[in-house]
Amino acid sequence: MSTLVALRGLKVSFAGQPALRGIDLSIAPGEALGLVGESGCGKSVTWLAALSLLPGKATIEGSATLGGEELIGAPARVLERVRGGRIAMIFQDPASSLNPVHRVGKQLAEALRLHRGLTGDAARAEAKRLFDLVGIPDAARRLDAYPHEFSGGQNQRVMIAMALAGQPEMLVADEPTTALDVTIQAQILDLLRSLRREFNMALVLISHDLGVVADTCDRVAVMYAGRIVEEAPVARLFAAPAHPYTRGLLGALPPITGPRRRLAAIPGGVPEPWAMPKGCAFAPRCAARIAACDAGVPSATELAPFHVAACLRAHEPAALEMEPA
C-alpha cells in the first residue's frame, strides 16, 4: 500500500506544555481515516502542526511527509503549494471561516486564482460547477450571496467547495458537522462520502463522535492525551475494541436498541498537560490498571493485521471489561 501522508514521531508543545506526544500515522491515497478523541487530545493540533498552521510559540518536532516531501520546517514557498493545493482543510464553524463582507463567489474565485490560476469568466464558470457539485441549489445566483444569507449547512457546503477548488489529494475535515443539526449532518457526511468516491481523495475526518466516523471512514485512530492509543479498520474497532479507552468511549454511547442500562461512563477526566502521568496517560481512569501501567508509556502492539493498541493488557480482553461506574 503506497503512502500519501506519513507522520513520524510528531510532537508539539506550547510554551513547554506538551500537546502532542508522538504521533505515527500513515494515510494511503484515497483512504478515509477517522481521528477520534475528546477535546484537548490533540486531534486538531496534529493537522495544524503538519501544515505549519500553528502559532509561533508552538514547538514542533518529528516529521510529516506528503508524497515523500518533508513538510515540517519546509519553506513558505513549498507550504503554500501544499496548503489548499494538495491538502485542504475545513473547520467546525463554517461561518467564521468565511469572510462576512465578501460575496462567497468572490471568495471561491480567489481560491481558484491562487491554486489553479483561473480568472474572470473561467473562474466563475468553475465556481458555479463547484457549487453544483456540493449541492447548492441555484448555483449561478447564489455565487453573489454573502455568507450570512446561507444557512449553517450551506456555509459548510461553500467551505467544501472552496476546499475542492485546489483539487487536493487529501481533505482534512475538522469536526465538520459538530455545529450542524442532525439532519444537516447526514447531508454533509453524504456529500463528503460521494466527493471522496468521485475524486479518489483521501479524507481525514476529525470527530469526537464515533458514530459519525463509523459511517464515513475505512480506518479509525483513537487519540488520548496527545497519543494514538488504538488504530484499526472501522468494523474491527467496533467489533473488538482493545484499548480500555476505546471500550469506554463505546460504552458511553447510549444504545438505540435493547434495554436501557446504566451507561458505562469513564470515571474522572482527561489529565491536564502539566500533570501528565508518567506511564499510560489513561491509567488513572482505567479499571484494568496494574502496577506496570505506571512504569512507562505502553508501546503499540499489533493484535491483528492493521489493528494496533497501546495497552499492556490489550491481549487479555476479559481483564478489560469495564465495570459501570
Next chain:
Amino acid sequence: MRPDASLLDATGLVRRYEMRRGIFGAAVEVRAVDGVSLTLERGRTLGLVGESGCGKSTTGRLVLGLETPDAGSVAFEGKPMPPPGSAPWRALRARMQMVFQDPLGALDRRLTIGAQVREPLDIHEQGDAPARAAKVARLLAAVGLRPDQAARYPHELSGGQRQRAVLARALATDPALLVCDEPISALDVSIQAQVMNLLVDIQAEFGVAMLFISHDLRAVRQVSHRVAVMYLGRIVEEGEPDAVLHAPAHPYSQALVSAIPHPGKQGTRIVLQGDPPNPADRPTGCAFHPRCAAAVARCRAESPDLKARPDGRLVACHVAHAETALSRAA
C-alpha cells in the same frame, strides 16, 4: 391537590416574536412556539427533541414562566402559573429550576462552588446557617463532588464537574421540576455518559420531574419516559421513547431517527433535502411538507392536528393517520 394530578400541564402555548429585516424593514412575526401542549407527571422525564430553531428552548422557558405565552396556559401542581415577577411566582421558582447547556456561563466565576450552591437557600430563606451548610455538603455529595471542591472556583473544575455543580445548585431548593436545556451537548462523550447517569440517579433519589431538552435522540432515550419531537414550533410526534425510535410514525421523526450515526448501524439512511425551515417564513399547511417525501396535496393546504393513534402514540401527520385508518379498514 390530588396526588395523581400531573405536575405540569401546558395547554396550547404560543410564543410570538417580532423580527425586523434591516433597520427600516417591516416587522415580521415569528412564531417560535405555535400551539404546544404537554403534560409532565411527578418524578418522570419528558424528552423534547428537535433541531435548532424548532422552539424547544422557548417551550422550556414558557413552562418555567420565564416568558409569558401569547396564548395558552401553564398549570403547575394543578394551579395556574402566577404572572412573572409577582411574589407567588418567586415562591414558585424554588419548586422549578433550570439547567443550561454551558455550565461555565451558568456559574458565577467570582464565587466558589459552595457559595453558589448555597445561594438559592439564602434567597428563598430555607433553614438556618448550619442547616444550609449541611444541605450544601449533602448536595455536593449527591452530584459526586468532593467536599473540598466546595471551596473551588468554576475555572478550577472540569466541564463535567461544573455541570455537576450546576445540578447541585438547581437541586438546592428541592424542586419538583427541573428543565434541562441541552445539559450535555457541551460536554465530551465520556463526560456526557457521567451526567446522564447522574440525571437518572438524581431522579431516583429526589423524585424530581424533568423536561429534558436535547437534539440528541440517543440521549433522550437514555433518560426519558416519554419523548416529544418538535418541528417548527409544534410537537409532531409524542410517545414512548422506544416506540418512537424503533417505529417513528411522523416522516420527520423517521428522518431524525435514520440520521443518528451509530457504530454498526444497518439499513439505509433517509437524507432530508433542504434546510431547517425559517420560523419567519413558515410554509403553508404542514410545516414539514417542503422536505417531506410522503407529502400529498392535502399537506400543502391543511395543517395536521396532533392526534392519538389507536396505539396511543400522538402524531401530527395526515399521511400517518390515513395509513392507520386504511390498515384498520382492511
